[in-house]
Amino acid sequence: MAVISRGLEGIIAAETRIGDVRGDVGQLIYCGYDINELAGKVSYEEIVHLLWHNRLPTQKELDALTTALRAERELPQGVIDWITSAPKTAAPIDIMRTAVSMLGCYPTVRHDLDMPESHAIAIKLVAQIGIVAAYFHRYRTGQDLPPIRKDLGEAAHFLWLMTGKEPGSEATQTLDVAYVLHAEHGFNASTFTSRVVASTLSDMYSAISAAIGALKGPLHGGANEGVIHMLQEIGSLDKVDAWIEEALAQKKKIMGIGHRVYKVLDPRAPHLKAMAIKLSEELGDAKWIQMSERIATIMKERKGLNANVDFYSATVYYSLGVPTDLFTPIFAISRMSGWTAHVLEQYGDNRLFRPLSEYAGAPVGKKVVPIAER
Numbered sequence: 001m002a003v004i005s006r007g008l009e010g011i012i013a014a015e016t017r018i019g020d021v022r023g024d025v026g027q028l029i030y031c032g033y034d035i036n037e038l039a040g041k042v043s044y045e046e047i048v049h050l051l052w053h054n055r056l057p058t059q060k061e062l063d064a065l066t067t068a069l070r071a072e073r074e075l076p077q078g079v080i081d082w083i084t085s086a087p088k089t090a091a092p093i094d095i096m097r098t099a100v101s102m103l104g105c106y107p108t109v110r111h112d113l114d115m116p117e118s119h120a121i122a123i124k125l126v127a128q129i130g131i132v133a134a135y136f137h138r139y140r141t142g143q144d145l146p147p148i149r150k151d152l153g154e155a156a157h158f159l160w161l162m163t164g165k166e167p168g169s170e171a172t173q174t175l176d177v178a179y180v181l182h183a184e185h186g187f188n189a190s191t192f193t194s195r196v197v198a199s200t201l202s203d204m205y206s207a208i209s210a211a212i213g214a215l216k217g218p219l220h221g222g223a224n225e226g227v228i229h230m231l232q233e234i235g236s237l238d239k240v241d242a243w244i245e246e247a248l249a250q251k252k253k254i255m256g257i258g259h260r261v262y263k264v265l266d267p268r269a270p271h272l273k274a275m276a277i278k279l280s281e282e283l284g285d286a287k288w289i290q291m292s293e294r295i296a297t298i299m300k301e302r303k304g305l306n307a308n309v310d311f312y313s314a315t316v317y318y319s320l321g322v323p324t325d326l327f328t329p330i331f332a333i334s335r336m337s338g339w340t341a342h343v344l345e346q347y348g349d350n351r352l353f354r355p356l357s358e359y360a361g362a363p364v365g366k367k368v369v370p371i372a373e374r
């Protein structure tokens with residue numbers, strides 16, 4: 001009898017030079033760098049270069065990448081027209097998934113003609129994905145679409161487009177670190193999805209729209225939105241214990257807790273927790289972080305489970321004034337660097353993904369009964 005690994009747990013599906021998730025020791029590596037070494041020291045744009053080229057950029061390389069990203073910010077008018085005529089009730093993550101697919105219908109005008117096409121597409125996707133999310137948010141809330149700017153980095157530009165206000169340096173820095181922390185995470189469900197699609201030699205837009213579809217699920221990137229919904233439903237610190245007890249009794253999953261790979265603390269969580277505490281103090285609204293800490297304590301005591309990346313990122317985004325349904329989109333914006341890096345790597349050394357399944361259906365040998373007699 002063949003051994004089945006449900007959910008491919010414990011299966012090594014391919015080699016990668018991009019990232020490593022060391023679940024037993026709670027370590028996350030990007031191309032040889034521990035995430036604790038990178039967070040707060042390098043910008044998101046440097047991470048994009050690191051993931052695509054396996055090394056941090058020189059200043060000249062960073063300038064070239066920054067210029068290329070900013071040059072690709074304009075969305076095709078057809079995509080803007082669709083974004084601004086889509087149902088206002090649509091989920092922003094669904095708009096992003098669809099917009100990526102639409103972008104694939106427009107020819108790729110290369111910023112640098114020496115660049116391979118898939119790399120040029122990666123630049124476009126990193127440059128444009130945040131604009132899709134921010135523009136849809138502006139449109140659905142009846143606000144104008146701020147003009148594209150070339151003088152702002154990726155995090156600041158998203159804040160500018162979302163709010164229409166000059167982004168503050170602290171908010172920019174916070175979002176930039178959040179982007180760095182969410183950029184890459186090994187063969188998680190969405191990245192693996194992107195590589196499976198790429199392994200058929202389908203195009204990058206198809207691979208990335210599929211990845212966004214995988215990310216939105218509540219067991220993956222959608223968990224950060226679930227955290228805020230949970231905190232809102234609980235309402236206050238004094239109600240946390242009873243709410244969690246009841247949820248556990250009903251065998252409900254507590255959003256933002258637990259992880260398939262990390263069996264100790266998710267190394268991204270302490271960074272986000274520190275940012276969440278700082279922002280909550282600045283806002284003078286400690287309620288959400290206090291509730292979060294209590295939930296984390298109970299879950300550790302009761303189930304031995306730790307908070308994951310989504311648990312505190314929810315409070316960070318909430319404190320930055322980001323609407324709840326833009327949390328997963330922000331995750332997608334930052335993960336675009338990781339997804340595109342993996343798709344490029346897959347193209348570079350491709351082997352079609354084609355696992356087997358264990359047949360558990362009816363015994364073979366059935367005969368077709370005419371439809372009138374069934």
Ligand SMILES: CC(C)(COP(=O)(O)OP(=O)(O)OC[C@H]1O[C@@H](n2cnc3c(N)ncnc32)[C@H](O)[C@@H]1OP(=O)(O)O)[C@@H](O)C(=O)NCCC(=O)NCCS
Pocket residue numbers: 218219220221223252253254255256257258259260261303305308309310
């Ligand atoms: C991430 C996740 C899917 C990993 O799941 P997994 O490795 O498949 O773990 P399992 O679902 O097999 O859970 C193992 C045990 O822990 C429990 N558990 C895991 N996560 C839990 C959670 N968030 N809340 C309550 N119990 C949880 C399970 O009920 C199970 O308990 P049991 O053995 O008594 O039945 C899971 O922890 C989860 O659903 N978390 C909430 C969603 C989330 O935050 N996702 C973002 C991940 S970055």
